[in-house]
Amino acid sequence: MNEIIELSNRKITLERNDFLKVKGSIDSNLYFVESGSLKIFILDDYNEQIVRLAYKSNLIASLDSFLKNQPSDFYIQAIKKTVLKVITKHQIEDFLKNNSDNTLWNKILEDLVLQQLEREIDLLTSSPKERYQRVLKRSPQLFQEIPNRYIANYLRMSPETLSRLKSLDLNQGL
Numbered sequence: 001m002n003e004i005i006e007l008s009n010r011k012i013t014l015e016r017n018d019f020l021k022v023k024g025s026i027d028s029n030l031y032f033v034e035s036g037s038l039k040i041f042i043l044d045d046y047n048e049q050i051v052r053l054a055y056k057s058n059l060i061a062s063l064d065s066f067l068k069n070q071p072s073d074f075y076i077q078a079i080k081k082t083v084l085k086v087i088t089k090h091q092i093e094d095f096l097k098n099n100s101d102n103t104l105w106n107k108i109l110e111d112l113v114l115q116q117l118e119r120e121i122d123l124l125t126s127s128p129k130e131r132y133q134r135v136l137k138r139s140p141q142l143f144q145e146i147p148n149r150y151i152a153n154y155l156r157m158s159p160e161t162l163s164r165l166k167s168l169d170l171n172q173g174l
Contacts, residue, residue: 001059003104005032007095008085014038014078021076026069027062028089036082037145039154040074050154051119053079055145063112079150128157132165 011034014020020038021027033054040052040060051074054060065072066089096102118138125131132155135142142151143166152162 001104001108004030004087004092004095004108005059005085007091008032008087009091010086012084012086014082014084016078016080018078019075020078020084021062021065021072021074023073023075024071025062025065026071027065028069030059030061030066030087030089030092032085032087033058033060034083034085036084037079038076038082039079039150040076041153042073043075048153050150052115053142053146053150053154055141059108059112061112063116079146123156128155128161129165131155131157132162132169136169 012020014036020031023043033056035056037053037055038060039048039050040054040062041048041050043049052060060076062072062074062076064070064074092105096105118134122131122134125134135151135155148162148166149159152159155162
């Protein structure tokens with residue numbers, strides 16, 4: 001993955017609540033999070049539905065727009081001050097032309113697809129406790145980097161339910 005990240009020759013800084021992308025925009029960039037955190041969401045009747053959270057060392061993109069060069073349905077917004085390395089689609093395409101082995105790029109795409117599949121399983125899991133435990137096991141750093149209200153939205157539960165589950169988890173760990 002480092003070879004792709006090293007293609008970047010530009011950084012951008014977003015302040016808290018700044019938008020990286022809004023619905024309807026076309027994005028042909030991949031972003032590496034150097035610091036900070038972001039949420040990727042859609043608006044459903046004016047309610048945010050978070051579909052992905054990103055923090056230090058994550059790669060993110062409006063994947064629908066990146067792959068099809070069409071307007072995205074997603075918003076990407078900084079949760080806190082965030083520094084991103086920008087890798088353009090053109091840089092990636094040049095890299096792939098000059099390297100006969102596309103294993104690295106295939107691995108990145110595979111990881112992004114697998115993350116989406118995990119997310120779908122999370123949403124289909126009926127119990128809030130199971131959703132919480134799956135995400136905690138898969139991404140424990142998420143709980144260090146992202147405020148609870150965003151994690152609760154991502155997990156499709158109330159902040160109070162998440163708080164209760166975290167409290168139970170801590171009490172059982174003692």
